[in-house]
Amino acid sequence: MSYKSLRACVNNLEKTGQLVRIKTELDPNLEIAEVHRRVYDAGGPALLFENVKGSPFPAVSNLYGTIERTEFIFRHTIKQVQKVIELKIDPINFLKKPGRYLGAPFTALKALPRKRWRVPVAYGETTIDQLPQIKSWPMDGGAFVTLPQVYTEDPDKSGVMAASNLGMYRIQLSGNSYIPNEEIGLHYQIHRGIGVHHEKYNKIDRPFKCSVFVGGLPSHTFSAIMPLPEGLTELTFAGMLAGRRFGYARRNGHVLSADADFCITGTIVKNLKKPEGPFGDHLGYYSLEHDFPVMKVDKVYHRKDAIWHFTVVGRPPQEDSSFGWMIHELVKNLAPQEFPGLVEINAVDAAGVHPLLLAIGQERYMPFRERRPEEILTIANRILGSGQTSLAKFLFIAAEGDAPVNAHDIPLFFKHVLERVDWSRDLHFQTKTTIDTLDYSGSGWNAGSKVVVACCGDKQRDLATELPTDFNLPKGYTNPTFCLPGILAVQAPKFTDYVTAQKELAQVTEQLAARTDLDNIPMIVLTEDPSFAAATLNNFVWVTFTRANPSHDLYGVNSFTEFKHWGCKGPLIIDARIKPHHAPPLVTDPTVSRRVDALFAEGGALHGIC
Numbered sequence: 001m002s003y004k005s006l007r008a009c010v011n012n013l014e015k016t017g018q019l020v021r022i023k024t025e026l027d028p029n030l031e032i033a034e035v036h037r038r039v040y041d042a043g044g045p046a047l048l049f050e051n052v053k054g055s056p057f058p059a060v061s062n063l064y065g066t067i068e069r070t071e072f073i074f075r076h077t078i079k080q081v082q083k084v085i086e087l088k089i090d091p092i093n094f095l096k097k098p099g100r101y102l103g104a105p106f107t108a109l110k111a112l113p114r115k116r117w118r119v120p121v122a123y124g125e126t127t128i129d130q131l132p133q134i135k136s137w138p139m140d141g142g143a144f145v146t147l148p149q150v151y152t153e154d155p156d157k158s159g160v161m162a163a164s165n166l167g168m169y170r171i172q173l174s175g176n177s178y179i180p181n182e183e184i185g186l187h188y189q190i191h192r193g194i195g196v197h198h199e200k201y202n203k204i205d206r207p208f209k210c211s212v213f214v215g216g217l218p219s220h221t222f223s224a225i226m227p228l229p230e231g232l233t234e235l236t237f238a239g240m241l242a243g244r245r246f247g248y249a250r251r252n253g254h255v256l257s258a259d260a261d262f263c264i265t266g267t268i269v270k271n272l273k274k275p276e277g278p279f280g281d282h283l284g285y286y287s288l289e290h291d292f293p294v295m296k297v298d299k300v301y302h303r304k305d306a307i308w309h310f311t312v313v314g315r316p317p318q319e320d321s322s323f324g325w326m327i328h329e330l331v332k333n334l335a336p337q338e339f340p341g342l343v344e345i346n347a348v349d350a351a352g353v354h355p356l357l358l359a360i361g362q363e364r365y366m367p368f369r370e371r372r373p374e375e376i377l378t379i380a381n382r383i384l385g386s387g388q389t390s391l392a393k394f395l396f397i398a399a400e401g402d403a404p405v406n407a408h409d410i411p412l413f414f415k416h417v418l419e420r421v422d423w424s425r426d427l428h429f430q431t432k433t434t435i436d437t438l439d440y441s442g443s444g445w446n447a448g449s450k451v452v453v454a455c456c457g458d459k460q461r462d463l464a465t466e467l468p469t470d471f472n473l474p475k476g477y478t479n480p481t482f483c484l485p486g487i488l489a490v491q492a493p494k495f496t497d498y499v500t501a502q503k504e505l506a507q508v509t510e511q512l513a514a515r516t517d518l519d520n521i522p523m524i525v526l527t528e529d530p531s532f533a534a535a536t537l538n539n540f541v542w543v544t545f546t547r548a549n550p551s552h553d554l555y556g557v558n559s560f561t562e563f564k565h566w567g568c569k570g571p572l573i574i575d576a577r578i579k580p581h582h583a584p585p586l587v588t589d590p591t592v593s594r595r596v597d598a599l600f601a602e603g604g605a606l607h608g609i610c
Contacts, residue, residue: 002076002243005120006215006261007305009073010048010060018069019046019060024605027053028143030592033136033312035606036061037588038596040312040319044610048307052132059132059308063218064322073218074326077243082330111239113160116247116258120303121213127300128173128181131262132308137280138589141289142175144279146311149213149224150186151255152197152268155204160248160255165193166234168224171212171264176275178294185276186210186268186293198293201270208268210295211254215261215309217242225323226330227388252298261306266295278583283352283546284315285583287438290445314586315542316349324349338386341379343400346407347389348545350538354391354436355545358407359383363399363456371399373426373454380452384430391436392450394545399456410537411484418463418486418522421455423556424567428452431551440583441549449551461486464520471515474507481530483540487523489530495577498552505555505573512557513570524573533576547576 003009013019026032032049039047040062046069049059064070071078133143148171154163172178172185188194194210201208213220219241223234235246247258254265273291281287311319324347339345341362348356365374376397383389383397398405398417405416428451435441435448442448463486471480479491495501512518525544527533533543548554553575556568578585599606 002219003073003217004244005217005259005303005305006060006307006309009063009218010046010307013046013063013069013073014048016072017045018072019048020609021048021050022606022609023050024599025051025053028055028059028132028134030135030138030589031596032059032061032132032134034588034592034596035599036312036319037314038600039610040065042610049132052308055130055132055308056126057130057132057302057306057308059134059310061310061312062319063309064311065319067322067325070322070326074222074241077219077241078326078329081237081240111236111242111245113233113235113239114245114247116249119247119249119256119258121216121256121258121260121263121301122249122251123304124302125299126302128184128264128297131173131300132310133174134308134310134312136312136314137286137586139278139286139584140175140280141172141275141277142178143173145171145173145212145214146313147214147221147309149216149220149257149260150188150194151211151213151257152194152208153255154197155200155206155208160235161233164233164235164255165197166224166238167193168221169194170279172276172279176289178274182297183274184212184264184266184295184297185274186295187276187279188293198268198270201268207253208270209254210266210268211256212264212266212295213257213260213262214264215307216257216259217244220246220257220260221309222323222326226327251301254298256301261303261309263301264295264297265299265301266297268293268295280314280586281438282313282316282318282320283355283436283438284542285440285546285585288440288583316352317538321349324353339379339382341375342383344407345383345389346410346413347392348410348541351541351545352439354388355393355439355441356541357383357389357392357395358410358413359395359397360400360405360407361397363401371402371457373397373399373456376454376456377428377452380428380454384450384452391434393435393439393441393448393548393550394451394453396453397455402457403459410541414484414487415463417453417455419459419461420457421453421522422457422460423522423572424560424569426453426455427554427567427572428454429551429566439546440581441547441553441579443549443552448549451550451554461519461522463522468515468517468521474504474511476504477508477526479530481534483525483534483544484537486521487525487540488521489525489527489533489540491528491530492526492575492577494528495575495579497580501575505575509555509557509559509570509573518557518571522571524571526573526575526577528577544574544576547578547582548574 157163169188223238276292361376361379555573557570559568
């Protein structure tokens, strides 16, 4: 049985012991987010905040706080939806396994959007300032909608089944120079679905109408972030995953999601941009203030029993990590079709997803000679040229068959690669290219570089877990600490600029080049705090791969350039220090933290929740 509303989902989770109600009044300015983070970190329940300061509406978060709860919410539909997606990608699958896909076409047909005359979301109207003004981090530019479903239509093909787009583009409700209750900010890039619509509207004399849905069936939220095959719309997908057709209506030229809890309607001003941000983002740093489109607000609708659905974004893992798990579950059987020769891929969540990909591929070229990276390089190029995986900065790809390896067992994967890698051969750079807009480690906004580490062949070395005898570093470089076997973190002086860094690293590599006992330490990471980087696996991948731009921050002992190929014969050095152009990391407000400490302490209103 699927849910008919967000309220039904909340009630079911409460009935099954997976949600708690918080009756104490809490402040949406930092306090609620701090409570959410602590409960999420403890693997705790979903949270219904019944008394949000300054708002008449309750708010819910952490619905997807564990994979088990996410699986529970979609337990009735996920398997059948997986089959539909597989058929959409390759209809030949039906001929190969007709028994598996027998009911799949009917699942899609029965999920088509349906116009509704009864529209619960149109029960009442409110204003932007009455919505829960959730602010998660101290430097955030204002309150944000963190789980929005933003709906727009193509001006050339109107209608929900034509070229409509439902996407999750964050919405700033307040702050900066937005006119209160009249304007909100939308954060999206031109290549996104809504951006394509925006470009078309710029060329015609028609208003660019937009609707922002919040809440509704859990499947509606997920459909806004799901990468879908061509020909399968977000609204149809939402209906399939819900086991209930997506209901919609039109009011004053706007589309309303009938089952949403809230719907903000308005018009995107085609030639107006205002500063949006900062915003504490999913890489664990702020995305900074930049100019983005503005929407003039028309109406704010809400249903009778409306619940504001939100999450808290920050250094991963966070609640939205479950979305990554869901996507993987739905498309895991399709990777070989999308990327021929690919066996497995892992967008490492703890590194912010896009900065680090680990992959395993088949190596079948020239089987009669010594194995070396060939086919896996072709696979790597395909990965970096496709969709969301094109945003990767570091792609490590290993060949299947050299030894048992698993891309989701991160320590094992690094051990496998570093035992075999040849830094003189296996590094392949793309410079002056695009990276994730939210990643400020590059050479400019949305600008940076990529590196592929492709390794294949027999084991070359055992990895060290202890320092060589009489190991020393130049002055200012201290506290060498192993993060993983063969990976050494070193405390380095504060980074000032790249000219100075290159001079300093020349001295470091020259001194290390004089040693002949470093082959068992193939990777060295420079950081401000090696103890922090080595404390957990998550710390290591986050520090190393979110703070480095491959073209600028990779150095090597005994490095060389040969016909435009750069490599090194000794350890690879990754400069993962914080640079002046980096965005600030997310740090909680100490006053709020102390206040929340008291809430969770014995005798506090939240004691015993998790």
